[in-house]
Amino acid sequence: MTDKLKIGEQEITNRFFTGTGKHSNDSIIPQLVHESGIEVVTVALRRVDLTSPEENILHHIPKGCILLPNTSGARNAEEAVRIARLARACGCGDWIKIEVIRDNKYLLPDNYETAKAAEMLVKEGFVVLPYVSPDLMVAKDLENAGVAAVMPLGAPIGTNRGLQTKEMVRILIDEINLPIIVDAGIGRPSEAAEAMEMGAAAVLANTAVATALDPVNMAKAFSMAVEAGRRAYLSGLGPIKTEAEASSPLTGFLS
Amino acid sequence: MMKGGIKISFYHTYERMKGFDFKSYWDGLGDADIQRALSKTTINEMEYLTLLSPRASNYLEKMARKAHRLTIQHFGRTMQLFTPMYLSNFCSNHCVYCSFSARHNYMRKKLTLEQVDAEAKYIAATGLKHILILTGESPKHSPVSYIEDCVKVLKRHFDSIAIEIYPLEMEDYNRLVDAGVDGLTVFQEVYNEETYQPLHPRGPKKNYRFRLDTPERGCRAGMRNVNIGALLGLENWRQEAFFTGLHADYLQDKYLDTEISVSIPRIRPNVGGFTPKYDVQDRHLVQVILALRLFMPRCGITLSTRESPDLRDNLVPLGITKMSAGVSTEVGGHTEDSSGTGQFEISDQRSVPEIKEMLLSKGYQPVCKNWEPLDGAAGW
Numbered sequence: 001m002t003d004k005l006k007i008g009e010q011e012i013t014n015r016f017f018t019g020t021g022k023h024s025n026d027s028i029i030p031q032l033v034h035e036s037g038i039e040v041v042t043v044a045l046r047r048v049d050l051t052s053p054e055e056n057i058l059h060h061i062p063k064g065c066i067l068l069p070n071t072s073g074a075r076n077a078e079e080a081v082r083i084a085r086l087a088r089a090c091g092c093g094d095w096i097k098i099e100v101i102r103d104n105k106y107l108l109p110d111n112y113e114t115a116k117a118a119e120m121l122v123k124e125g126f127v128v129l130p131y132v133s134p135d136l137m138v139a140k141d142l143e144n145a146g147v148a149a150v151m152p153l154g155a156p157i158g159t160n161r162g163l164q165t166k167e168m169v170r171i172l173i174d175e176i177n178l179p180i181i182v183d184a185g186i187g188r189p190s191e192a193a194e195a196m197e198m199g200a201a202a203v204l205a206n207t208a209v210a211t212a213l214d215p216v217n218m219a220k221a222f223s224m225a226v227e228a229g230r231r232a233y234l235s236g237l238g239p240i241k242t243e244a245e246a247s248s249p250l251t252g253f254l255s
Numbered sequence: 256m257m258k259g260g261i262k263i264s265f266y267h268t269y270e271r272m273k274g275f276d277f278k279s280y281w282d283g284l285g286d287a288d289i290q291r292a293l294s295k296t297t298i299n300e301m302e303y304l305t306l307l308s309p310r311a312s313n314y315l316e317k318m319a320r321k322a323h324r325l326t327i328q329h330f331g332r333t334m335q336l337f338t339p340m341y342l343s344n345f346c347s348n349h350c351v352y353c354s355f356s357a358r359h360n361y362m363r364k365k366l367t368l369e370q371v372d373a374e375a376k377y378i379a380a381t382g383l384k385h386i387l388i389l390t391g392e393s394p395k396h397s398p399v400s401y402i403e404d405c406v407k408v409l410k411r412h413f414d415s416i417a418i419e420i421y422p423l424e425m426e427d428y429n430r431l432v433d434a435g436v437d438g439l440t441v442f443q444e445v446y447n448e449e450t451y452q453p454l455h456p457r458g459p460k461k462n463y464r465f466r467l468d469t470p471e472r473g474c475r476a477g478m479r480n481v482n483i484g485a486l487l488g489l490e491n492w493r494q495e496a497f498f499t500g501l502h503a504d505y506l507q508d509k510y511l512d513t514e515i516s517v518s519i520p521r522i523r524p525n526v527g528g529f530t531p532k533y534d535v536q537d538r539h540l541v542q543v544i545l546a547l548r549l550f551m552p553r554c555g556i557t558l559s560t561r562e563s564p565d566l567r568d569n570l571v572p573l574g575i576t577k578m579s580a581g582v583s584t585e586v587g588g589h590t591e592d593s594s595g596t597g598q599f600e601i602s603d604q605r606s607v608p609e610i611k612e613m614l615l616s617k618g619y620q621p622v623c624k625n626w627e628p629l630d631g632a633a634g635w
Contacts, residue, residue: 022331024618049414049624052382073626075479075512082629102512105553158329211327 003234005179005201007148008095008127010066012202014039016192016226017068017181018219019206020047026060032209032216033062036223041065042097042204044072045087058092068129070097077116084121096121097151098130107157111138115145122146131183134168139176149178151204154195155185158207162191166198173199189218189225196229197237264468265505269446269498277494281308289314293321298550303500306546307493315541322548322574329553333620335577336610337385339419340374341586342366342405346391348458350444352489352522352529355391357458364586365396371408377589379412381581381607384624386413387440392421392459399427406434415626417480421459422469428476435628438480439473441466442518446498447490454489470502474510479626481506482557484518487540488531496543500550507551516555516577519543523561523600537566541573548574560603564613567603571617580610 004011017040020029033041041061048069049055061067069087074080077100084096098121100113111132118130127148132138134152142150152169155161163169164185173180179201186192192203203226212218289311292302305311306318343365346355366374378386386409390397402420409416417438418431428439443466445451451463460466470481483502485495499517507515521540522531544556557577558570567578582601583589605613611621 022327022333024332024620025615026620046625046627047622048627049384052623055382055623073479079629083627086627086629104511104514105507107553160328207328207331210331 003230007129007179012039012066013037014223014226015196015202015230016219016223017042017183017202017204018209018222019043019070019204020057020060021072021206022210023215026057028215029060030062032219033065035216036219038219038223039064039066040068040202040204042068042070042206043092045069045083045090045092046073048087048090048092050090066095067093068095068097069093070099070131071117072099072101074098074100074117075102076100076110077113077120080113080117081120084117084126085124088126094125095127095129098128109133109153111135114138115141118142118147119145129181134165134172136168136171136175139172143176143178147178149181149201150176151181151183153184154182154191155187157184159185160187160208161185162187163195166194169195169200170198189221192222193225193229193232196226197232199233200229202226264464264471265502266464266467268501268505269448269467272498272501273448277304277491277497280304281310281493284308284310286310286313293317293549297552300501300504300550303546303550304497306549307496307542309493311546312538312542315538315545318545318549319541319573322545323572325548325552326572326574326576330576331620332618333622334571334575334614335385335555335622335625336383336580336607337387337415337417337577338378338381338383338579338581338607339387339389339584340371340378340409341389341584341588342371342402343390343393343397344586345393345396346458347395348392348460349456350458350460351454351456352486352531363396365401366405366587368404368408370587370591371405372411373590374587375409375412378581382623383581383607384414385417385626386415387417387419387438387579389419390421394421399423399430402431403434406431406436410435410628414624414628417482422466423472425472425476428473428478432477435630437478437626438482439470439478440482440484440518441469441473442484442486442520443467443499443502444486445489446485446495446502450490470506471509474506474513478513480514480516480555481510482516482518482555484520484557486520486522487535487543488522488533490533492533492535492539492543496546500547503547503551503554507554514555516557517547517551518557518559519547520559520561523602540566541570544570544574560601563602564605568613568617571614571619578610580605581607 014037019042069092071080071083080100100110114130121128129149131151139150155164181202182195182200183204186205187208209215209218292305344355345363419440473481485499503515521535555576558575560582614621
């Protein structure tokens with residue numbers, strides 16, 4: 001199946017993205033990436049320590065992966081822009097996942113500040129992937145600003161509550177002419193598959209993998225589920241019927 | 256308007272609950288009440304109080320399992336490491352339980368900027384990137400300008416600088432935030448206002464209300480992290496833990512963009528030999544940690560080296576998210592000769608590599624760096 005996801009100049013085969021947070025040991029990341037064929041890995045710039053080889057999280061991300069630095073910790077557009085610039089300056093490339101959160105209770109993204117940061121960073125030549133609460137108007141603005149994809153949450157970060165925002169995500173998939181990547185809240189591979197069946201372009205999950213008893217196998221399970229969901233979407237799912245088709249049609253006499 | 260400009264204050268919450276008949280409430284609880292609180296996804300303040308009850312102490316294992324699960328979910332298997340650096344022990348307060356009290360006669364010390372740099376180099380060589388700087392309360396010896404100068408030196412070595420100094424007005428916190436401070440730790444010590452007074456008989460710390468509103472001034476000044484706590488042992492620990500949790504919840508509700516965390520210090524031996532009135536046993540400390548985690552699943556919980564290595568190791572999975580390592584509570588304790596006048600006796604003497612090794616062996620990742628100062632990037 002030659003079905004590639006194109007973001008910026010990159011073509012991606014594995015539509016399951018993961019992150020580097022919450023792992024008990026970063027050295028598990030290369031194994032997890034290799035065994036699942038993961039291509040896109042997000043990393044919080046605030047965790048990157050260029051002065052310490054042993055603790056530098058970048059050393060655990062295999063060469064060939066697309067690095068998606070994120071602005072975790074930013075509380076407003078200005079901080080997000082500064083973090084993005086620092087990420088680029090320390091060699092993390094041009095991709096940036098904008099995360100602006102000033103809510104420490106639910107960790108919900110601030111769409112307004114995110115849109116402001118997105119506009120600036122697109123102008124500075126970044127490949128911008130903003131993390132948002134699914135809202136059509138904000139997604140339209142982001143599309144107009146020139147972002148590369150939109151990343152709506154399925155449920156609040158780290159909750160493993162699944163695709164709670166399903167209807168809103170469906171609207172984004174229908175209306176936005178960009179890849180829609182479901183990010184955050186996805187707790188099970190079946191939920192990732194469901195998002196893909198709906199037409200999501202990719203799924204990102206971190207907590208569900210990092211806090212599993214066996215993160216390597218869980219990453220593989222997610223990759224497989226995402227692939228299955230994508231294949232189902234491309235194959236054209238049959239319509240859901242509420243009743244069986246009557247063998248003697250009521251209007252048969254008309255023919 | 257109050258000094259500090261805070262009209263609505265946690266003091267109103269305190270006043271609402273201070274006359275509460277805790278004993279009758281706890282005596283009236285049955286097992287079903289504890290089980291109900293344990294079965295809920297989120298609990299309210301009365302259910303938090305329920306989990307702090309004597310009866311709930313029969314449910315520590317169940318509480319621990321839930322607290323562990325919530326902590327892994329929200330923080331992963333990670334532990335933020337930091338270390339304190341004592342800049343000065345000049346103090347004009349008379350806190351009866353503290354070695355720095357002005358009542359005690361010994362040679363006071365304050366680090367020069369060169370000494371700060373030497374201590375910083377020594378600590379930074381361990382790989383730690385988060386530092387907490389401390390002073391006694393003496394605006395004369397360690398004025399805000401001195402703290403600012405120290406911060407400038409420390410910024411060369413650390414990515415995150417927090418302060419645990421005397422309470423300031425908001426404008427002074429603004430100055431320190433501008434200089435590069437991103438965290439504030441301030442302990443109320445005792446929430447019970449009547450107990451507070453005799454324990455703090457003289458000095459500026461006598462002002463209960465000004466201290467109580469201090470974390471809030473820090474939030475308003477733009478601190479990224481604000482850490483509060485009660486010194487357990489000075490009053491009934493169940494009530495003190497209750498008010499600490501309410502305070503943290505109040506701050507987190509009101510200042511969504513500040514990360515609120517809680518320390519759970521127990522009083523330790525100190526110069527002057529103060530004996531605490533309340534005996535806070537290990538199982539009590541555990542109950543405080545667990546109840547707090549269940550009440551505020553996303554709240555950071557900080558554990559100091561006051562506790563023994565064995566207990567600290569066992570507390571790791573119960574909800575702790577931040578630990579100190581390689582600690583000295585003396586001014587210049589890493590590079591100067593010891594004078595035996597630390598703020599309190601530490602119990603866990605392990606070095607940073609030893610703490611890291613312990614965490615890794617328990618399946619936890621030690622995190623030395625979790626912030627990147629933003630002033631390196633071009634302006635807005």
